[in-house]
Amino acid sequence: MRRHFEEQIAECNARLAHMGAVAERMIGKSIQCLLDRSAAGHDEVFRHEDEINRLHIEIDERVISSLALQHPVATDLRLLVMATKIAGELERIGDQAVNICQNTATLLQHPPAEVLTNIPEMADLVREMLRESLEAFGRRDVELAQKVLDADDKADDFKDQIFFQLLGNMMTDPAVIPRALALILVARNLERVADHATNIAEEVIYAVQGRDVRHHHEDAEQ
Amino acid sequence: MSTSAGVLDSPTTAAESKIRVRRLDAWYRSFHALKDINLDISSRAITSMIGPSGCGKSTLLRCFNRMNDGTRGFRVEGEIRLDGSDILGRGVELTHLRKRVGMVFQRPNPFPLSVFENVAYGPRVHGESSSRLAEIVEKSLGATGLWDDLKDRLGQNALSLSPEQQQRLCISRLLAVEPEVLLMDEPCSALDPIATARIEELMQELKRDYTIIIVTHNMQQASRASDYCGFMWLGELVEFADTPIIFTKPRNPRTEGYVTGRFG
Numbered sequence: 092m093r094r095h096f097e098e099q100i101a102e103c104n105a106r107l108a109h110m111g112a113v114a115e116r117m118i119g120k121s122i123q124c125l126l127d128r129s130a131a132g133h134d135e136v137f138r139h140e141d142e143i144n145r146l147h148i149e150i151d152e153r154v155i156s157s158l159a160l161q162h163p164v165a166t167d168l169r170l171l172v173m174a175t176k177i178a179g180e181l182e183r184i185g186d187q188a189v190n191i192c193q194n195t196a197t198l199l200q201h202p203p204a205e206v207l208t209n210i211p212e213m214a215d216l217v218r219e220m221l222r223e224s225l226e227a228f229g230r231r232d233v234e235l236a237q238k239v240l241d242a243d244d245k246a247d248d249f250k251d252q253i254f255f256q257l258l259g260n261m262m263t264d265p266a267v268i269p270r271a272l273a274l275i276l277v278a279r280n281l282e283r284v285a286d287h288a289t290n291i292a293e294e295v296i297y298a299v300q301g302r303d304v305r306h307h308h309e310d311a312e313q
Numbered sequence: 314m315s316t317s318a319g320v321l322d323s324p325t326t327a328a329e330s331k332i333r334v335r336r337l338d339a340w341y342r343s344f345h346a347l348k349d350i351n352l353d354i355s356s357r358a359i360t361s362m363i364g365p366s367g368c369g370k371s372t373l374l375r376c377f378n379r380m381n382d383g384t385r386g387f388r389v390e391g392e393i394r395l396d397g398s399d400i401l402g403r404g405v406e407l408t409h410l411r412k413r414v415g416m417v418f419q420r421p422n423p424f425p426l427s428v429f430e431n432v433a434y435g436p437r438v439h440g441e442s443s444s445r446l447a448e449i450v451e452k453s454l455g456a457t458g459l460w461d462d463l464k465d466r467l468g469q470n471a472l473s474l475s476p477e478q479q480q481r482l483c484i485s486r487l488l489a490v491e492p493e494v495l496l497m498d499e500p501c502s503a504l505d506p507i508a509t510a511r512i513e514e515l516m517q518e519l520k521r522d523y524t525i526i527i528v529t530h531n532m533q534q535a536s537r538a539s540d541y542c543g544f545m546w547l548g549e550l551v552e553f554a555d556t557p558i559i560f561t562k563p564r565n566p567r568t569e570g571y572v573t574g575r576f577g
Contacts, residue, residue, distance in 0.1 A: 093574045162533055164560040164572045301562030 096161050103153045103174050107181075110146040111225040113139050114181040117188035118221060118284060122214045125195045125277060128203055133192045143185040150178040166298070173298035177228060180287040180294075184221065187280045187287070194280065197273040204270055208256050210277060213249035216242065217281045217288070224291040231299050239292035240304070246285035253278040331356040331494060331524040332377060337391035339372055341384065346372045348548040350391070354494075354541075359516055359525045361539035361556065363532060364571070368545040370528045374496050377526065378414035379407055395494070412439060415487035419499040421479035423471035423486070428454075428463050431471045431482055435490040453485040457515055477508030481515065488519075495519065497527040501534065513538045532572060536560045544568045 117139045120132040154175040157163060163171055220242050227236035257271040293305050302309060330353035339347035347369045354360050362370040372381065379400065381387045393400050400410055412435075423431050432450045441449065450467070454460040459481050463469070471482055480500060487495060497516075501509040516525055516538055529535050535542050536556060543553040544567070552559065552568040563569045570576045 096574075164532070164536065165563055165569050167573050168561060 096157070096163070096167070099153070099157055099161070100167065100170060103150060103157070103171070106146060106150050106153070107174050107177060108225075108229055110143060110150065110178060110181045111228065113143050113146070114184040114188070115218075115221055115225060117143070117185050118191075118218060121188040121191040121195070122218065125191060125198070126211060126214070128195075128199060130192075130196060130199060133196070136188050136192050140185050140189055143182055147178050147182040151175050169298045169301065173294040176294050177291050180290050184284055184287045187284045190280045191277055194273045194276045198270060198277075201270040201273075204267070204274070208253045208274065208278075209249050210253060210274060210281070213246065213253065213278065213281050216246055216249065217285045220246065220285050220288040224288040224295070227292055227295045231295065233296050233299050236292035236295040239288055243285055243289045246282055250278045250282040329353075329355055331396065332526075333392075333394040333397075334373075335392040335394075337373075337376065337389070337393060339369075339376065339381070339387070339389045342386035346548050347376070347389075350550050352543060352550060352553050354524060354526060356524050357520055357522070358540040359520050359527060359538060360541045360543070361535035362526070362528045362543045362545060363530075363535050364545035364551075366530075369548040370543075370545045371498055373545070373550075374498055374526060374528050375416075376401075377494065377496055378411045378416060379405070380411075380416060382407070412490045413492055414494040414496060415490070415492040416496040416498065417480070417483055417487065417500045420503045421476055421483050423474070423479050423482050425470065425472055427468045428471050428474070428482060429467040432485050432489045435486060439490055449489050453489040454482075456488050456519070457481040457485045458511075459485060475508075477504055477511060480504060480508075480512060484515070484519075492523065494524045494526065497525065499529055500527065502530070509534070532560075544571060546571070 117136050120139075121136050124130060124132045124136075154171045157171055158168075161167075220239050223235055224239045226232065227239065254275055257275050261268045261271045290305075293303075296302055296304050332354035334350050334352050334354075337347055337350040338345070350373060362373060364370050375381045376389060376393060377395075377400075381389070389401060391401070395410075395413065399405070400414075424434060426434070429450055432453050433446045436446060436449050437443075451460055451464070454463060459478060462478070463474075471479065474482060480503075484495070501512050504512065513534065516527070519525060520540075527535075527539065536559075539556045541553070542556040542559040544551045544559065544563075544565070546567055552563060552565045554564070558564075559568060560572060563572060
């Protein structure tokens with residue numbers, strides 16, 4: 092029975108790893124479309140959204156079935172709860188990729204901005220955070236997960252910088268308002284992806300070590 | 314957390330503990346059955362002991378009312394205190410100890426007597442007047458949820474009851490002598506899941522007034538029904554903590570291995 096259960100957990104993790112790869116591809120493609128000022132990859136992102144939604148439901152069903160039938164405890168319980176929570180985070184990351192495509196479509200209706208503010212740098216950071224959070228999950232690597240948590244503040248700083256820069260642009264030249272608003276929304280989408288990557292990293296730490304680091308919970312307990 | 318040296322992260326402070334165990338070792342002839350056990354059992358709470366067969370959990374349970382004393386070759390060293398008083402000393406009156414610390418066994422074992430006589434037997438032996446017996450029987454059967462079912466059948470032979478009713482009757486029989494601690498050795502292993510759930514419900518009600526220690530092979534039962542849980546392995550108390558800790562993030566890898574079914 093134990094081996095059968097371990098196979099179930101392994102299969103669930105494999106589906107989750109696949110879901111992570113799909114989410115990473117969606118974010119990569121949506122950012123590429125933004126930077127290239129092209130809608131050519133949008134259909135691919137929308138197709139992946141269907142796949143990621145289906146995987147979300149499948150993983151939740153697998154976890155619920157294991158909880159009901161196997162009564163997991165300790166590490167097994169934490170891993171399964173982590174799986175369903177990470178699946179939720181990945182599904183929302185997929186939603187953000189779709190949102191980036193939609194905001195890019197708005198941008199394409201306007202002439203290109205001279206510079207995209209810090210959005211390319213922010214996109215690099217967020218993609219790195221997502222990649223590392225998924226790698227931390229795959230390797231059960233707490234150190235790497237902690238690195239993702241540490242990077243979240245930088246993503247927030249980028250979003251604030253971009254917002255204030257574009258706010259200044261809008262005040263001096265009202266003609267750029269529609270384009271600037273779309274870019275502010277993209278910065279917001281990227282910041283949300285960073286938040287989801289951070290949540291994934293927090294789940295990895297909980298699953299591996301049983302430490303709940305959300306909302307500075309450990310600091311509050313000490 | 315206890316500050317007593319050598320006590321395994323006991324969730325109970327010495328001040329709250331009903332039973333205090335220190336440096337307890339026990340042997341069956343040359344077999345070392347309990348090894349340096351240190352723990353504090355909380356008052357008015359349910360403490361479960363889990364572990365594979367032969368790990369010493371039943372031996373430990375039976376130490377709490379000296380049920381092992383009659384076993385040939387059994388020897389114990391160390392200290393067990395009930396409300397601060399030593400219970401392992403030679404001068405301890407065993408009848409009195411077993412009145413304070415009662416035991417419920419794996420299989421219900423009612424006397425082949427009527428329902429009434431099963432419950433009245435203990436108080437009568439302890440010198441209770443006949444005039445109070447009816448009142449004690451009603452109260453004891455009421456506490457285990459049997460009174461409404463059996464009040465019109467008190468003369469019925471107890472062996473004709475269902476297994477669950479027999480187990481409840483055995484608990485009533487204990488309550489009749491007003492114990493303080495209830496020891497339960499696999500109390501539901503002979504019962505079906507519905508009866509098991511009802512006995513677990515009863516345990517939750519009884520813990521308001523009694524200190525309960527349960528030994529079980531059923532880890533779901535330990536996780537559902539107990540407040541504190543100890544994991545034993547080869548005569549050692551490996552880990553003792555709040556039950557949610559044992560089943561969500563145990564600290565010792567041997568506890569983790571056992572509760573997840575990886576070994577044991």
